[in-house]
Amino acid sequence: DTGVSQNPRHKITKRGQNVTFRCDPISEHNRLYWYRQTLGQGPEFLTYFQNEAQLEKSRLLSDRFSAERPKGSFSTLEIQRTEQGDSAMYLCASSQGQGEETQYFGPGTRLLVL
Amino acid sequence: QKEVEQDPGPLSVPEGAIVSLNCTYSNSAFQYFMWYRQYSRKGPELLMYTYSSGNKEDGRFTAQVDKSSKYISLFIRDSQPSDSATYLCAPARTGGYQKVTFGTGTKLQVIP
Numbered sequence: 001d002t003g004v005s006q007n008p009r010h011k012i013t014k015r016g017q018n019v020t021f022r023c024d025p026i027s028e029h030n031r032l033y034w035y036r037q038t039l040g041q042g043p044e045f046l047t048y049f050q051n052e053a054q055l056e057k058s059r060l061l062s063d064r065f066s067a068e069r070p071k072g073s074f075s076t077l078e079i080q081r082t083e084q085g086d087s088a089m090y091l092c093a094s095s096q097g098q099g100e101e102t103q104y105f106g107p108g109t110r111l112l113v114l
Numbered sequence: 115q116k117e118v119e120q121d122p123g124p125l126s127v128p129e130g131a132i133v134s135l136n137c138t139y140s141n142s143a144f145q146y147f148m149w150y151r152q153y154s155r156k157g158p159e160l161l162m163y164t165y166s167s168g169n170k171e172d173g174r175f176t177a178q179v180d181k182s183s184k185y186i187s188l189f190i191r192d193s194q195p196s197d198s199a200t201y202l203c204a205p206a207r208t209g210g211y212q213k214v215t216f217g218t219g220t221k222l223q224v225i226p
Contacts, residue, residue, distance in 0.1 A: 004157075006157075042202050042204075042218050042219050043158065043202075043216050044216070045214070045215075048211055050210075050211070055211075056210075091157055097211070101146075101206075101208075101211065102160055102163065102212075103212065104160070105150075105158045106157050107157045108156070108157050110155070
């Protein structure tokens with residue numbers, strides 16, 4: 001399968017714990033995006049990477065959130081000191097860039113904070 | 115006011131019906147108009163993509179954009195039970211990358 005992959009698919013954690021999610025984009029895609037989706041809502045943009053550079057962050061991305069893409073390939077999203085309001089589906093998408101901007105989404109990581 | 119407004123549904127139709135899904139937007143900077151389909155507990159998948167006013171057809175699906183009234187539609191002909199999903203209206207603007215703003219999605223159920 002050469003699509004976007006995300007791990008884990010599901011994560012249950014207790015309030016106050018740290019969690020980390022991983023996204024592996026389509027191999028030739030140099031742009032990577034993280035979104036958050038809550039029940040009954042569309043995905044909301046969190047952050048964007050061009051290769052290893054994080055070029056934009058949404059106001060939704062509080063100080064407890066950090067994202068990295070160290071070698072311009074896979075990316076991680078870490079949430080520190082989780083809160084119940086962080087419960088959501090975290091989606092990763094990638095696009096080729098260079099004029100081809102269609103974003104392809106992964107299956108998401110569903111987070112439940114108890 | 116949200117930048118993108120979409121009726122959340124749910125919308126139930128019998129198999130074979132023509133489905134009309136609609137969306138309005140307020141930001142004139144949107145230049146690209148997409149529809150994503152999202153099955154339950156899955157990531158969104160791109161269904162239709164257009165960047166101009168008018169119609170674009172792909173099989174049973176037709177996307178329609180009216181930039182003057184900021185109105186976006188998706189029509190599904192001969193709807194099938196496999197079309198049951200949430201349909202996300204997703205206009206986008208450029209600015210270094212394609213900045214997509216999603217609607218809330220309309221949940222569609224096609225009843226056999």
